[in-house]
Amino acid sequence: xxxxPTIPTENRFLDLDMPLMLDGGQSLACPRIAYETCGTxxxxxDNAIFxxxxxxxxxxxxxxxxxxxxxGWWVRMVxxxxxxxxxxxxxxxANVIGSCMGSTGPASLSPDGEPWGMRFPVITIRDMxxxxxxxxxxxxxxxxxxxxxxxxxxxxxxxxxxxxxERTRAVLVLASTARHSAQNIAFHEVGRQxxxxxxxxxxxxxxxFGKGPEKGLSVxxxxxxxTYLSEAGLTEKFGRRLQxxxxxxxxxxxxxxxxxxxxYQGLSFTDRFDANSxxxxxRAMDYFDLAEEHGGLLAxxxxxxxxxxxxxxxxxxxxxxxxxxxxxxxALNAAGLPVSFVELSAPYGHDSFLLDVPALDRVVEGFLG
Amino acid sequence: xxxxPTIPTENRFLDLDMPLMLDGGQSLACPRIAYETCGTxxxxxDNAIFxxxxxxxxxxxxxxxxxxxxxGWWVRMVxxxxxxxxxxxxxxxANVIGSCMGSTGPASLSPDGEPWGMRFPVITIRDMxxxxxxxxxxxxxxxxxxxxxxxxxxxxxxxxxxxxxERTRAVLVLASTARHSAQNIAFHEVGRQxxxxxxxxxxxxxxxFGKGPEKGLSVxxxxxxxTYLSEAGLTEKFGRRLQxxxxxxxxxxxxxxxxxxxxYQGLSFTDRFDANSxxxxxRAMDYFDLAEEHGGLLAxxxxxxxxxxxxxxxxxxxxxxxxxxxxxxxALNAAGLPVSFVELSAPYGHDSFLLDVPALDRVVEGFLG
Numbered sequence: 068x069x070x071x072p073t074i075p076t077e078n079r080f081l082d083l084d085m086p087l088m089l090d091g092g093q094s095l096a097c098p099r100i101a102y103e104t105c106g107t108x109x110x111x112x113d114n115a116i117f118x119x120x121x122x123x124x125x126x127x128x129x130x131x132x133x134x135x136x137x138x139g140w141w142v143r144m145v146x147x148x149x150x151x152x153x154x155x156x157x158x159x160x161a162n163v164i165g166s167c168m169g170s171t172g173p174a175s176l177s178p179d180g181e182p183w184g185m186r187f188p189v190i191t192i193r194d195m196x197x198x199x200x201x202x203x204x205x206x207x208x209x210x211x212x213x214x215x216x217x218x219x220x221x222x223x224x225x226x227x228x229x230x231x232x233e234r235t236r237a238v239l240v241l242a243s244t245a246r247h248s249a250q251n252i253a254f255h256e257v258g259r260q261x262x263x264x265x266x267x268x269x270x271x272x273x274x275x276f277g278k279g280p281e282k283g284l285s286v287x288x289x290x291x292x293x294t295y296l297s298e299a300g301l302t303e304k305f306g307r308r309l310q311x312x313x314x315x316x317x318x319x320x321x322x323x324x325x326x327x328x329x330x331y332q333g334l335s336f337t338d339r340f341d342a343n344s345x346x347x348x349x350r351a352m353d354y355f356d357l358a359e360e361h362g363g364l365l366a367x368x369x370x371x372x373x374x375x376x377x378x379x380x381x382x383x384x385x386x387x388x389x390x391x392x393x394x395x396x397x398a399l400n401a402a403g404l405p406v407s408f409v410e411l412s413a414p415y416g417h418d419s420f421l422l423d424v425p426a427l428d429r430v431v432e433g434f435l436g
Numbered sequence: 437x438x439x440x441p442t443i444p445t446e447n448r449f450l451d452l453d454m455p456l457m458l459d460g461g462q463s464l465a466c467p468r469i470a471y472e473t474c475g476t477x478x479x480x481x482d483n484a485i486f487x488x489x490x491x492x493x494x495x496x497x498x499x500x501x502x503x504x505x506x507x508g509w510w511v512r513m514v515x516x517x518x519x520x521x522x523x524x525x526x527x528x529x530a531n532v533i534g535s536c537m538g539s540t541g542p543a544s545l546s547p548d549g550e551p552w553g554m555r556f557p558v559i560t561i562r563d564m565x566x567x568x569x570x571x572x573x574x575x576x577x578x579x580x581x582x583x584x585x586x587x588x589x590x591x592x593x594x595x596x597x598x599x600x601x602e603r604t605r606a607v608l609v610l611a612s613t614a615r616h617s618a619q620n621i622a623f624h625e626v627g628r629q630x631x632x633x634x635x636x637x638x639x640x641x642x643x644x645f646g647k648g649p650e651k652g653l654s655v656x657x658x659x660x661x662x663t664y665l666s667e668a669g670l671t672e673k674f675g676r677r678l679q680x681x682x683x684x685x686x687x688x689x690x691x692x693x694x695x696x697x698x699x700y701q702g703l704s705f706t707d708r709f710d711a712n713s714x715x716x717x718x719r720a721m722d723y724f725d726l727a728e729e730h731g732g733l734l735a736x737x738x739x740x741x742x743x744x745x746x747x748x749x750x751x752x753x754x755x756x757x758x759x760x761x762x763x764x765x766x767a768l769n770a771a772g773l774p775v776s777f778v779e780l781s782a783p784y785g786h787d788s789f790l791l792d793v794p795a796l797d798r799v800v801e802g803f804l805g
Contacts, residue, residue, distance in 0.1 A: 189688075250667045252676070253694050253695075253698055256692075256699075257698070260658060261633075263688075264651035264654070264655055285633070298618075298619045301617070301622065307728075315723055319628065321625075323722070326621065330625075385667075388667075
């Protein structure tokens with residue numbers, strides 16, 4: 068198992084001493100928020116960069132993942148001398164509420180001592196952001212040097228910038244969107260139905276049984292995983308090559324490498340992720356529509372922002388294609404805010420923001436200054 | 437329920453009196469092939485057009501579907517005075533082997549009197565074509581005026597033209613491909629895993645229980661259905677509109693119209709299609725690689741063909757995008773065969789070949805002459 072180079076990180080918990088009021092009208096009593104920090108907060112507390120993670124990500128940006136033992140998900144971007152330089156910046160990443168990696172979510176115990184399960188309230192991207200704000204408050208950080216997020220992380224970044232405009236001076240949004248499209252919702256709905264179709268889901272009350280809806284969650288992950296990759300990337304990586312065999316078997320084993328790869332992606336995901344969290348977080352993403360929250364006009368969302376922005380899309384990303392970033396850029400233009408936008412060429416589809424794209428490193432480093 | 441205008445059709449069965457030798461090395465003892473004809477075969481038997489159906493299609497091109505009562509799947513294209521004019525042509529469509537609409541498939545009884553289930557041999561597109569040839573033989577048709585197919589029907593058309601070159605004088609291929617890509621295989625594998633994950637699948641032995649893996653099949657259909665539509669088409673048709681409600685429910689009901697639509701598509705599919713047939717037919721499509729069958733060079737597949745060809749793609753089809761049709765066109769060019777190719781603009785994605793695209797009607801009518 069690969070390990071990260073030793074970069075000092077702190078993994079901490081924030082236990083809120085008040086309820087978190089949610090967009091759906093309910094409140095979450097005294098939630099816990101797990102977060103990681105790396106680097107040193109200066110005396111002026113003005114060198115903090117907050118990173119928002121994606122759907123199945125977590126706050127282990129740099130530290131090894133506690134379940135898989137794999138290096139943090141963004142070690143290539145974050146660390147001493149890296150584009151997000153922890154020698155200069157104090158980097159924070161908080162696990163979103165609703166998740167299963169330390170922050171309160173459906174697998175957490177509710178006040179009655181039993182896991183929340185599907186009694187957990189439906190949350191929104193803005194609710195996740197309220198959790199992030201609580202972390203900033205606890206750390207005494209009034210204004211971030213920058214806010215950075217890819218995919219669902221980009222949605223949080225846009226939501227925070229719109230709803231808490233005084234809390235950040237720069238916003239970097241990678242491979243993201245200001246609203247979930249019908250196709251985005253459709254793929255998520257397939258995943259949710261796959262989970263809910265699994266009898267082991269038991270209406271979400273599977274925690275006492277030791278085993279959750281692993282088959283359903285695996286199918287959900289397989290379907291989603293296809294959307295993270297490009298058609299050309301899949302062709303290059305797998306094509307029609309067979310998996311450890313010379314001939315097709317004329318059966319239903321994983322003859323093709325792509326089948327074997329997808330099955331592995333699905334199964335390994337079930338070791339590290341909670342199925343109910345997957346339901347809640349995909350729901351939050353589907354509900355996300357920043358314009359709708361602001362009177363139907365996206366530019367209105369940024370009316371009080373004074374931050375500078377950078378939007379990055381990838382030419383092979385068909386999940387949140389370039390047009391989505393362009394829409395956000397136009398809204399920021401309309402709001403009179405300084406904004407850079409670049410479409411980068413990379414073969415990896417949506418996942419490009421996580422992978423080895425040197426041009427992205429230069430954009431991130433350049434924008435953070 | 438809509439009904440077709442009364443167009444006289446004949447629905448017949450051909451019971452082969454010999455085994456069908458399959459590409460996988462097994463044989464299928466005396467299979468039955470269900471087919472529909474429309475129009476009149478002339479004395480010279482040279483006015484026949486054979487239509488090949490798609491994955492979940494069947495031979496009810498013009499006649500009402502026996503299970504759903506809906507009009508035949510291509511009544512807009514086939515009939516008296518239609519682009520495929522049954523006043524002039526004798527139109528034939530045969531249900532592919534492996535299917536569940538009359539031709540022998542996994543739900544049929546095997547020689548031991550029990551349903552085949554997963555004992556049914558894995559079939560290929562070429563095996564389906566052998567069934568079509570048996571129908572042509574039975575009807576005494578040496579050479580078709582034309583062979584027409586969209587999607588998986590196009591694969592059959594290409595395979596028939598390549599493997600039985602003397603049997604057709606023209607080949608019209610719509611929204612299809614000469615080989616399944618890694619992404620195509622990936623989506624099918626998600627569907628198969630969804631079916632196989634359903635405990636009601638019972639390793640394929642569900643026929644005695646009255647109820648099959650309906651939830652799994654429904655999820656498979658939902659995932660596939662997304663690939664049949666375009667992102668822009670979904671946005672135009674559904675956008676983020678809510679289903680019969682003013683506000684989001686902050687729950688997991690089908691708040692969005694696209695969710696409701698997909699759930700309906702999934703559920704209604706289970707009323708008319710056999711889950712094991714879905715496994716076998718998707719497998720046949722994934723195995724399809726016409727170049728591989730012919731020494732790795734697609735042009736070789738058409739070495740003995742003397743037919744004229746027409747390839748049609750749709751600009752919003754991301755399942756079998758235009759590049760796939762272009763690849764076939766180039767191979768036909770290399771084989772020195774007369775070929776037309778056109779990319780049509782239509783908003784419906786892959787399903788465009790089934791829908792109201794007047795430009796397609798003109799291409800079909802023009803090519804058939």
